Amino acid sequence: xxxxxxxxxxxxxxxxxxxxxxxxxxxxxxxxxxxxxxxxxxxxxxxxxxxxxxxxxxxxxxxxxxxxxxxxxxxxxxxxxxxxxxxxxxxxxxxxxxxxxxxxxxxxx
Numbered sequence: 068x069x070x071x072x073x074x075x076x077x078x079x080x081x082x083x084x085x086x087x088x089x090x091x092x093x094x095x096x097x098x099x100x101x102x103x104x105x106x107x108x109x110x111x112x113x114x115x116x117x118x119x120x121x122x123x124x125x126x127x128x129x130x131x132x133x134x135x136x137x138x139x140x141x142x143x144x145x146x147x148x149x150x151x152x153x154x155x156x157x158x159x160x161x162x163x164x165x166x167x168x169x170x171x172x173x174x175x176x
Contacts, residue, residue, distance in 0.1 A: 072127040080115035081131050087112055142174040 079101065086097040098108035122129050138155040145151075145163035147170050154161060162169050 073130045074118050074122040074127045076131050077133045083112040084115050143171050144174050146170040
């Protein structure tokens with residue numbers, strides 16, 4: 068197998084994608100949450116989307132780089148035993164701390 072080329076995405080670009088495309092916040096609210104101006108937020112999101120499109124179309128790996136940051140924690144619920152806990156989400160590694168099941172969901176708060 069050949070090595071994949073990498074497309075580097077900054078932490079700020081990833082956060083912009085999360086806020087706008089996953090959380091579906093308006094540009095102004097995204098900019099406020101990131102403590103940047105709206106034009107700066109626009110430049111960040113355009114850059115992020117271009118890099119993601121390039122990675123998808125050209126088959127390169129995405130690598131998130133830069134900065135000191137904390138991953139967001141969410142309230143999670145185990146579908147097996149019903150236990151609730153707070154943790155970061157890492158789909159392949161997140162498991163219920165009680166029954167160790169990998170069958171969980173994010174609790175809407």
